[in-house]
Amino acid sequence: MHLFNVAAVFSLLLLVGSEFSVSAFVNPSAWRLDPEPQARMLGHYAAVLGKVMPVWYTADLLLLGVETWLYRHTPGFVILLTASVIWFLTVLATILFLVPLNNRVVKGAAGWQGIHRTWDRRHRVRIVALAVASILFTYVAVC
Numbered sequence: 432m433h434l435f436n437v438a439a440v441f442s443l444l445l446l447v448g449s450e451f452s453v454s455a456f457v458n459p460s461a462w463r464l465d466p467e468p469q470a471r472m473l474g475h476y477a478a479v480l481g482k483v484m485p486v487w488y489t490a491d492l493l494l495l496g497v498e499t500w501l502y503r504h505t506p507g508f509v510i511l512l513t514a515s516v517i518w519f520l521t522v523l524a525t526i527l528f529l530v531p532l533n534n535r536v537v538k539g540a541a542g543w544q545g546i547h548r549t550w551d552r553r554h555r556v557r558i559v560a561l562a563v564a565s566i567l568f569t570y571v572a573v574c
Contacts, residue, residue: 432501436572439494443565446487450558453480458551470539473547477537488522495568507571514567521560529553 457476461469495518499511532550536543 435501436498439491439498440565440569440572442487442494443491443561443568446491447558447561447565450554450561454551454554454558458547466544470536470543474537477533481533488525492518492522495564498568498572502571507574510567510571514564514571517560517564517567521557521564524560525557529557 461472461476464472492515495511495515499508499515502508502511529550532546532553536547536550540546
């Protein structure tokens, strides 16, 4: 079980770090480009992440679910259940509120730059939620 905890912590925190780097480094760099190269860059980036992230989010949600089940008879159960619910709600919010905006940016919809800034603001909220869930899980897994 210890190895499973380590793998889960690694995967969760790596995903949070990846999402953080999008907001802290990738998007600010993209905003310095002229509109056409910026749109191309965001389109390529979205294509890659659009394939990887749904699988990664789902895998991490399953990891959290398994961990929650494994800890169901321990004092950390409620904390893990909270982390799992936060992660699930974040996935749901991503599907409902971020994916549609991202698709509009990639397609170059009218006002796509403003849409991208709205996406980034919402993305920052997602990062905080994912970080909270990851910290809660890590607390239980380590203690």
